[in-house]
Amino acid sequence: MPDKTSLEILIRRAAAGDKSAFAVLYQETSAKLFGVALRISGRRDIVEEVWQESFVAVWARAKDYDPVRGSAMAWLATITRHCAIDQLRHRQSRPEGHVAPEELLQNFAAASRSDSGAELRALQRCLDELDPQPRRAVLLAYLYGLTRDEIAARLKQPVGTVKSWLWRSLERLQRCLDP
Numbered sequence: 001m002p003d004k005t006s007l008e009i010l011i012r013r014a015a016a017g018d019k020s021a022f023a024v025l026y027q028e029t030s031a032k033l034f035g036v037a038l039r040i041s042g043r044r045d046i047v048e049e050v051w052q053e054s055f056v057a058v059w060a061r062a063k064d065y066d067p068v069r070g071s072a073m074a075w076l077a078t079i080t081r082h083c084a085i086d087q088l089r090h091r092q093s094r095p096e097g098h099v100a101p102e103e104l105l106q107n108f109a110a111a112s113r114s115d116s117g118a119e120l121r122a123l124q125r126c127l128d129e130l131d132p133q134p135r136r137a138v139l140l141a142y143l144y145g146l147t148r149d150e151i152a153a154r155l156k157q158p159v160g161t162v163k164s165w166l167w168r169s170l171e172r173l174q175r176c177l178d179p
Contacts, residue, residue: 007072008065015062022059029073030055033080040084040145050087054080085145126176133157134165138173141166 007028013021030051037050057079065075127135136155140146148166152159 007076008067011058011062011065011072011075014059015065022062025058026055029076032073033076036077036080037084039143040081041088042144046087050080050084053083053087057083081142081145088145122177123173126173129176130169130172134169137162137165138169 007025010021010025010028014025033054034047034051037047037054038044041047041050054076058076061079065072069075070078127138130138133155137151140151140154141148146154148159148162151157151166152162155162
């Protein structure tokens, strides 16, 4: 995986219409983004479609990338996440709809151990610092793509509480990951 600056340069060059830079960006990030799409969709039959939509969106939105707002990889993963969620909503299905929140934490921990990436280990460390209910809400939202209403129903909490958990948890995660 190239460093943060390399990805930013590739995105800027792609924004200027440089197809070779976009091809390198694809080569360098496609495996990780495929994993993001698979984790969210939970269905191999739609992952390739999500993956393709993600890179089309990256090409179309490359001019919108702002390194001040977050890392290049986080921006790419967010686009992939949105494409996966849109695809799931379009198909009127949910991945692993009956997975208990406790199992989500175990699945994430297993994925963290199997991935040798420092980014994933750092994220796991930061997630471990969150209280259990907010951590479950974050995982349900960002790992499985559930909406705030769906999370509220799953965790039997008011939607406002879930919104607060997500907002505060994301702020804490950002501070933890970007010291």
